[in-house]
Amino acid sequence: MNFRICGRLASAAFVSCLLENSQTLAQNAYITNQGSNTMSVINTETNTVTATVPVGAGPYGVAVTPDDSKVYITNNGSNSVSVIDTATNAVVATILVENGPIGVAVTPDGGKAYIANTSSESVTIIDTASNTVTGRIFVGDFHLATGVAVTPDGTKVYVTSLNSGGLFNVSAAVSVIDKATNTVVTVLPGPSGESGIAPFGVAVTPDGSKVYVANRFSNTISVINTATNALAATIAVPLGGGEPTGVAVAPDGSKVYVTIAASGLVAVIDTTTNTITATIPVGGIPFGVAINPEGSKAYVVNSRDNTVSVISTATNTASATIPVGFNPVAFGVFIQPAPRFAGTPGKRNCYDQSVSALARQYRGLNAAAADLGFSGVMALQNAILAFCQA
Numbered sequence: 001m002n003f004r005i006c007g008r009l010a011s012a013a014f015v016s017c018l019l020e021n022s023q024t025l026a027q028n029a030y031i032t033n034q035g036s037n038t039m040s041v042i043n044t045e046t047n048t049v050t051a052t053v054p055v056g057a058g059p060y061g062v063a064v065t066p067d068d069s070k071v072y073i074t075n076n077g078s079n080s081v082s083v084i085d086t087a088t089n090a091v092v093a094t095i096l097v098e099n100g101p102i103g104v105a106v107t108p109d110g111g112k113a114y115i116a117n118t119s120s121e122s123v124t125i126i127d128t129a130s131n132t133v134t135g136r137i138f139v140g141d142f143h144l145a146t147g148v149a150v151t152p153d154g155t156k157v158y159v160t161s162l163n164s165g166g167l168f169n170v171s172a173a174v175s176v177i178d179k180a181t182n183t184v185v186t187v188l189p190g191p192s193g194e195s196g197i198a199p200f201g202v203a204v205t206p207d208g209s210k211v212y213v214a215n216r217f218s219n220t221i222s223v224i225n226t227a228t229n230a231l232a233a234t235i236a237v238p239l240g241g242g243e244p245t246g247v248a249v250a251p252d253g254s255k256v257y258v259t260i261a262a263s264g265l266v267a268v269i270d271t272t273t274n275t276i277t278a279t280i281p282v283g284g285i286p287f288g289v290a291i292n293p294e295g296s297k298a299y300v301v302n303s304r305d306n307t308v309s310v311i312s313t314a315t316n317t318a319s320a321t322i323p324v325g326f327n328p329v330a331f332g333v334f335i336q337p338a339p340r341f342a343g344t345p346g347k348r349n350c351y352d353q354s355v356s357a358l359a360r361q362y363r364g365l366n367a368a369a370a371d372l373g374f375s376g377v378m379a380l381q382n383a384i385l386a387f388c389q390a
Contacts, residue, residue, distance in 0.1 A: 032059035033325025062334035074101035116145035160199035214244035259286035288330030
């Protein structure tokens with residue numbers, strides 16, 4: 001069904017159709033191969049590698065912009081960020097940052113990229129329009145920044161960090177940055193002891209209410225309440241394995257997928273109960289994980305096997321294995337997340353989001369209305385709002 005047919009449907013049916021079709025636009029997964037200094041492009045419909053792109057040294061983190069036009073890659077070995085144009089799969093910019101960049105996240109409006117620098121105790125801010133560094137945020141002495149995630153409303157940035165005193169005998173922290181001021185407003189300390197918490201992977205639920213943090217060396221997942229910035233729950237990983245690393249949340253917010261590197265598993269967490277409901281065998285040393293926009297498949301990067309496992313989320317089984325480059329990592333959101341459309345606070349059908357995602361997708365609301373068969377922007381907005389308030 002094409003978009004113009006969708007536009008002539010009744011409002012509720014239209015938006016359901018629009019959501020369904022728009023979410024299938026993101027076809028690619030972008031996999032950093034740390035040992036090959038390349039990025040593999042996977043078509044998620046065919047589960048085949050369609051391109052291999054040379055980038056910087058030791059590529060690690062990945063973030064796809066909300067409009068799927070660019071991919072930001074952190075090059076841990078060359079202290080830089082590669083910017084890839086998804087239309088051409090070519091590097092269009094290389095941005096020097098601080099030492100040891102690992103994590104990267106792009107804001108929901110696509111305007112900024114935040115880079116976590118492990119060797120500089122800092123976060124670099126990049127303006128994505130000009131691909132220039134516009135700021136630096138210090139996250140604390142001895143805090144080696146690793147993962148980074150931005151809340152869906154774009155107001156907060158969560159940064160995980162190890163401690164330079166040693167990985168196994170120290171405390172570490174999750175820093176909360178106010179995006180309006182780009183300052184650290186809260187630091188959530190981790191417990192000290194023989195197995196330091198070592199917060200690593202981090203992801204925010206689509207409604208922005210919770211943050212899930214993979215604590216690599218304490219074999220737990222922390223759940224943070226974003227309203228209070230307090231610890232809401234601690235989830236232990238399965239016995240017989242450890243080292244949770246990557247975290248991804250399903251588009252509907254019902255499940256969280258966590259890679260357990262030492263045991264070759266992916267743990268599935270029910271976000272209502274914060275309990276592990278399934279463990280899925282994948283490849284050796286699973287690291288990064290991302291979900292396709294429909295929520296039907298989870299892609300898991302196996303660092304030791306040089307492969308990507310594809311999990312069917314309906315059955316919690318691996319349905320395909322895709323060979324990629326050497327020592328793949330793909331730490332971050334390496335598949336474009338599901339778009340969010342107009343919403344009304346408290347309404348069950350939509351999150352509290354603006355129409356900015358739709359505007360980005362069609363390069364403007366006037367173009368969106370025309371392409372979708374509406375008489376104007378107001379008619380398009382009314383259809384979306386009617387669905388959200390149903």
